[in-house]
Amino acid sequence: MKPVPNPSDAGNQRKKAIVVGAGPVGALAALALAKRGWFVEVYEGRPDIRLPSSKARTEQRSINLAISHRGIAALEAIEPAAASRFLESAIPMRGRMIHKLSGALDSQPYDRDGQCINSIDRALLNEGLLHQVAESPNINLFFNHRVTGVDFDGKTIAIRDSLSGKDFTTRFNLCIGADGSYSIIRRQMMRVVRMNYQQEYIRDEYLELKMPAGRDHAGQPTFLLDPNHLHIWPRHSFMLIALPNKDKTFTCTLFAPTAELDRLCSADSILTWFKSYFPDALRLIGENSLLEDFKRNPKSPLICTKANPYHYKDRAIILGDAAHSMVPFYGQGLNAGLEDVRVLMTLLDQEGVSSTLSTSDSRKDYDRHLDNALQRYTDTRHEDLIAISDLAMNNYVEMRHSVTQLSYLFRKTMDNLLYSLTSPRMASLASLTPKLATLPYPTGEVRGWLPLYTMVTFRPDINYAAVKKRAARQATILTGLSWIGVGLCGVAGAWLLWAARAATLHLLA
Amino acid sequence: MKPVPNPSDAGNQRKKAIVVGAGPVGALAALALAKRGWFVEVYEGRPDIRLPSSKARTEQRSINLAISHRGIAALEAIEPAAASRFLESAIPMRGRMIHKLSGALDSQPYDRDGQCINSIDRALLNEGLLHQVAESPNINLFFNHRVTGVDFDGKTIAIRDSLSGKDFTTRFNLCIGADGSYSIIRRQMMRVVRMNYQQEYIRDEYLELKMPAGRDHAGQPTFLLDPNHLHIWPRHSFMLIALPNKDKTFTCTLFAPTAELDRLCSADSILTWFKSYFPDALRLIGENSLLEDFKRNPKSPLICTKANPYHYKDRAIILGDAAHSMVPFYGQGLNAGLEDVRVLMTLLDQEGVSSTLSTSDSRKDYDRHLDNALQRYTDTRHEDLIAISDLAMNNYVEMRHSVTQLSYLFRKTMDNLLYSLTSPRMASLASLTPKLATLPYPTGEVRGWLPLYTMVTFRPDINYAAVKKRAARQATILTGLSWIGVGLCGVAGAWLLWAARAATLHLLA
Known part of the structure; x- marks a missing residue:
């Protein structure tokens, strides 16, 4: 001592x-x-x-x-x-990898400038x-x-x-x-x-599952999924996620309502449920490993x-x-x-x-x-x-839920477009460091459009409260733009219908 | 044992x-x-x-x-x-007694039927x-x-x-x-x-004060205020209340923001503050007794x-x-x-x-x-x-605050009027007792207009949640009626002005 x-x-x-x-x-x-x-x-x-x-x-x-x-x-x-x-x-x-029920994948990068x-x-x-x-x-x-x-x-x-x-x-x-x-x-x-x-305990619990490493041709351990993504299997009222480990395994976490998890009380019910909702993940995790984890690992509350x-x-x-x-x-x-x-x-x-x-x-x-x-x-x-x-x-x-919805993807595209149009490329975390020594943060210096995820995750020079307020303002603008988009699509659609009808009549005339 | x-x-x-x-x-x-x-x-x-x-x-x-x-x-x-x-x-x-700053009193009964x-x-x-x-x-x-x-x-x-x-x-x-x-x-x-x-601790604290009994002509103890009221001195951001005791004293409770009470740290500041806001109560409590209570009684939080x-x-x-x-x-x-x-x-x-x-x-x-x-x-x-x-x-x-406002008094009058028009007289608490043995309460049987205070305080056959919902619906109706009232007053006022102008012109013609 x-x-x-x-x-x-x-x-x-x-x-x-x-x-x-x-x-x-x-x-x-x-x-x-x-x-x-x-x-x-x-x-x-x-x-x-x-x-x-x-x-x-x-x-x-x-x-x-x-x-x-x-x-x-x-x-x-x-x-x-x-x-x-x-x-x-x-x-x-570098982004989320969305695993759809069909097995299709959708990579959604976290940041325009490659921040991860x-x-x-x-x-x-x-x-x-x-x-x-x-x-x-x-x-x-x-x-x-x-x-x-x-x-x-x-x-x-x-x-x-x-x-x-x-x-x-x-x-x-x-x-x-x-x-x-x-x-x-x-x-x-x-x-x-x-x-x-x-x-407050939320209605959901979580359970950890292990996805083993695969083997390459030389017999060396290898990742079974792209290691540079956070993998998500969104299933609306519940989801599975996976994060990579250095030993080429993934740690998966299942988040689901307590009532849903309580129904999974037998090997049969667990496997049937996984086959319905996460067939690809089940193949990679393996049935025995899955059942073992279900038996051994606790279902933990979220507080x-x-x-x-x-x-x-x-x-x-x-x-x-x-x-x-x-x-x-x-x-x-x-x-x-x-x-x-x-x-x-x-x-x-x-x-x-x-x-x-x-x-x-x-x-x-x-x-x-x-x-x-x-x-x-x-x-x-x-x-x-x-x-x-x-x-x-x-x-x-x-x-x-939202990551699979068309409206979300439309808003995300608009969000990124406005970001590209208004904000310069972020150099690096180091470039923000001098600002951090001053409190309260000099938030007045932050300009342009910044997506919520970017602000929360990559901009320690903007405090969380300012992030939330700014995001709320931006969301209002996005909603407005979405309605304008819907309006323009309606007008364009009507014009196309009219033009098609006119062309048809002309051809038949 | x-x-x-x-x-x-x-x-x-x-x-x-x-x-x-x-x-x-x-x-x-x-x-x-x-x-x-x-x-x-x-x-x-x-x-x-x-x-x-x-x-x-x-x-x-x-x-x-x-x-x-x-x-x-x-x-x-x-x-x-x-x-x-x-x-x-x-x-x-039987009701609240509002003590205005001028010393004027306003008795507001709790219930039409004399429930207390x-x-x-x-x-x-x-x-x-x-x-x-x-x-x-x-x-x-x-x-x-x-x-x-x-x-x-x-x-x-x-x-x-x-x-x-x-x-x-x-x-x-x-x-x-x-x-x-x-x-x-x-x-x-x-x-x-x-x-x-x-x-959650609210921003206010409370402090108890004692109002002594008076003496009548025969030297017997007597109440210094009407004992059949709950006395309130509403002062917007703080208030004093008094409840009667069997020994003819009153227990007064001062509710005020912590910051306000913290300023009252000397005999001078306490007396000056009471003279400004509660001159009549100060006379009845007595300066020495007040200072003594301030010194002895704790300022307690409200949780x-x-x-x-x-x-x-x-x-x-x-x-x-x-x-x-x-x-x-x-x-x-x-x-x-x-x-x-x-x-x-x-x-x-x-x-x-x-x-x-x-x-x-x-x-x-x-x-x-x-x-x-x-x-x-x-x-x-x-x-x-x-x-x-x-x-x-x-x-x-x-x-x-509200009890002193004209808009509150108008709503309260409307509230009581609708109560009189739609609800029969409540016989007694005993008449409700048979209903109480059944749970959930047979709330469907409750009909007519009932003021919020009446439901909370005198109707144990209506559970608090139902009270709150019913009161919210009634409040919406009262707001609507208030606007109609404002509209009618406006029309009547305009008609009076027009009539007055016409009469004046006629007299001058």
């Missing part, structure tokens, strides 16, 4: 942060504070995922994620070297960040340590080492809850903060949580899923969580929060700068997080 | 219910089950409010309530003798029910006993006796959570049920919670504030909670839930009838509880 002093020790002036949860958001927050000179202790209730023995446990969770520009921008702002390493181990996905999202192994990303954490001289990392209580007014946290059964208490200046949807820190904060809070405020005075804040767990249909859950860290750090820097206790601060046991920064975080971040949570919910209908 | 056997004892076939919380809702639920032959244990975390030493503690809470027909109907269905005793100790309030709501001491109601509970041979009542955990699958509950510090576990067939807004049973259920849950489902399988349910704490502006919080008990008991009776374990039931450890009843409770009750929660929120604007 590194010599991280207790902040109450006389003579030591550096501040101590406790981060609860060693997932990607917690690890990144710890790294960001350590870089700013804080002493950090990270407490994680589960075992160390870097140990081979615990691999099996993590594999039960969603194992690949779509990381996009917001997540990457946050990683680059805090750990630039790590960010590029992660991208090397990720598989770029990245399929990445959740464990790999987490392990990479934990390696950085372990190397930092300012961070101590504890696994199998559960929080049993927090005294926010006394700035102490009670921890139980679940291996030894030992209980202890430690002091903090700042406590960060990055402990997921069922956050203990959030529950503890709700005792002292008048927190508005909402949790959406919202909270406000996110902080308590100058001493506690929740980030990531602890503050806003959302449905996964925009692939933004983790991206938003990593962005939380970047936004918080920008505010700490802007407010001039120091990592040392000035003598007067320590006498008052109060940090005005930190208080301001956390208050500004709640004030500025809430509308953004509600916006992306709502957008994620709306995107489920798009993915499982 | 009465000989209540453990349901696991061989040879004993009676079911055991645990009720957590000994407030009015918990006490009524315990009485209702005991009457149906169940063994009941009631656990309350606080001390016995019937003991003189704990009086002071309860007085910090809201001490008087407006009980109306739904609450009375529930009491009468379960404890008819108690219901009439409570009504004797209540003070009927009743101001009752919360402690008195609670104590009365607890006396009944204590007398029941089937109920054991424990104070200073806190729930520390529930194993719903094992049907056991862990309790700590906070006086002795002793922990123990006991079995149940049915666990009822009636433990208020911050319910432990609800939190425990959220671990096993996918419960949608929402809590609105919503949950769904309310039950878990055949073994647990939450009632009252534990399931739906609402803002107090319709005076329906406790009424709805007592109605919860009546509705649940009606469903238990309809489903033929027995208080004894049949041999096969006990083998299966499962009660299909109970399961059906609890499921039907969640299915039928949710829409009602959301409706009254929303109506209560809307009524705040009516009480603090």
Whole structure:
């Protein structure tokens, strides 16, 4: 254990942060504070995922994620070297591949300029960040340590080492809850903060299935589907999706209403259902593998949580899923969580929060700068997080239903046309980076038509709330244009009919 | 302690219910089950409010309530003798008394037929029910006993006796959570049920103030305001209300935005503010008493919670504030909670839930009838509880603002006129009672125009959801009639002007 002093020790002036949860958001927050000179202790209730023995446990969770520009921008702002390493181990996905019931395929690129999202192994990303954490001289990392209580007014946290059964208490200046949807820190904060809070289970559940790698002529493993797409089998009230893994397999996820999944209770019913709705996927997954996964893997609920405020005075804040767990249909859950860290750090820097206790601060046991920064975080971040949570919910209908509709394809074509006509080519993520250090974002500088997906996924310089408002305005225009299109088609059709009738009469005359 | 056997004892076939919380809702639920032959244990975390030493503690809470027909109907269905005793100790309030800033008064009756709501001491109601509970041979009542955990699958509950510090576990067939807004049973259920849950603090807080009794010529205590009204000082963004007590005092409650109350931090600012907005109330309360209450009484938040489902399988349910704490502006919080008990008991009776374990039931450890009843409770009750929660929120604007507006008074006059023209006189609450035993309610039988307040407060035979829908339809009609009224006034005005002009010209000719 590194010599991280207790902040109450006389003579030591550096501040101590406790981060609860060693997932990607917690690890990144710890790294960001350590870089700013804080002493950090990270407490994680589960075992160390870097140990081979615990691999099996993590594999039960969603194992690949779509990381996009917001997540990457946050990683680059805090750990630039790590960010590029992660991208090397990720598989770029340039668009959606729609699998129709007939077996026909339809590739829908995500972006005109070839920007892509990245399929990445959740464990790999987490392990990479934990390696950085372990190397930092300012961070101590504890696994199998559960929080049993927090005294926010006394700035102490009670921890139980679940291996030894030992209980202890430690002091903090700042406590960060990055402990997921069922956050203990959030529950503890709700005792002292008048927190508005909402949790909602949607009618659907999800189940993970594995699609194995194929073999090429030389016997080497090979992808059974195009690896540079996110594959979707939209079936209106339910859907199957598949993301590529580095080992040439795909992780498939079935999203369906609980009532629909409950009917699939026998091998016969499962196979019949798959043959009706996903015959091509069934061939690639294999009947035995499918039945095995149905038996072994849990059917998990999808929960959406919202909270406000996110902080308590100058001493506690929740980030990531602890503050806003959302449905996964925009692939933004983790991206938003990593962005939380970047936004918080920008505010700490802007407010001039120091990592040392000035003598007067320590006498008052109060940090005005930190208080301001956390208050500004709640004030500025809430509308953004509600916006992306709502957008994620709306995107489920798009993915499982709209993508197959003619009206959707017409609107998408118009959307892309207006984008081409009004917006210059986006150079790269790096070109946006200088803007990100300023908060609130200089959104006035964003001009031209930008499709919703592009803004959410590839434009971290536009906050989610601004994205949602801009998209609503654009949607109104698209609806208007669609009606004009319908009108023009009607006029053209009538003219054609009239001309055909006239020509026929002329020929018969 | 009465000989209540453990349901696991061989040879004993009676079911055991645990009720957590000994407030009015918990006490009524315990009485209702005991009457149906169940063994009941009631656990309350606080001390016995019937003991003189704990009086002071309860007085910090809201001490008087407006009980109306739904609450009375529930009491009468379960404890008819108690219901009439409570009504004797209540003070009927026949309408609102609006106190304008000028000091002018405006009495607005609640109901054409003289139906009234009743101001009752919360402690008195609670104590009365607890006396009944204590007398029941089937109920054991424990104070200073806190729930520390529930194993719903094992049907056991862990309790700590906070006086002795002793922990123990006991079995149940049915666990009822009636433990208020911050319910432990609800939190425990959220671990096993996918419960949608929402809590929202509104922008306002409340503070209780005491208006003393006056003295008549003979030196006897006397009311300083008309005791048969609920007094309101509506001031648009905030308000003061007053309810009469048996000792001739009034309990006043100030509702105001937190920011507004925070400004009142000195004696000067408090008195100046009261002199500007409530000069008449200030005279009656007295400056010293007002300042004393401001110093001593807490500024309490107003929380609105919503949950769904309310039950878990055949073994647990939450009632009252534990399931739906609402803002107090319709005076329906406790009424709805007592109605919860009546509705649940009606469903238990309809489903033929027995208080004894049949041999096969006990083998299966499962009660299909109970399961059906609890499921039907969640299915039928949710829409009602959301409706009254929303109506209560809307009524705040009516009480603090609309009651002073001309448009409101015009609509209210029309509302009452249509009521008089279409609906016969309501005989009494007793005349509705036979209908209440049937669920779903025979709402088809309700005819004619009924003002919203009348339906919510005086018609327990119309469920809250139906009330809300009916009120929305009536509001649309009222809006239409208002426009017709405006049109007719315009025409009449124009005709008068024309006639006046013509007469003038004729006279001058």
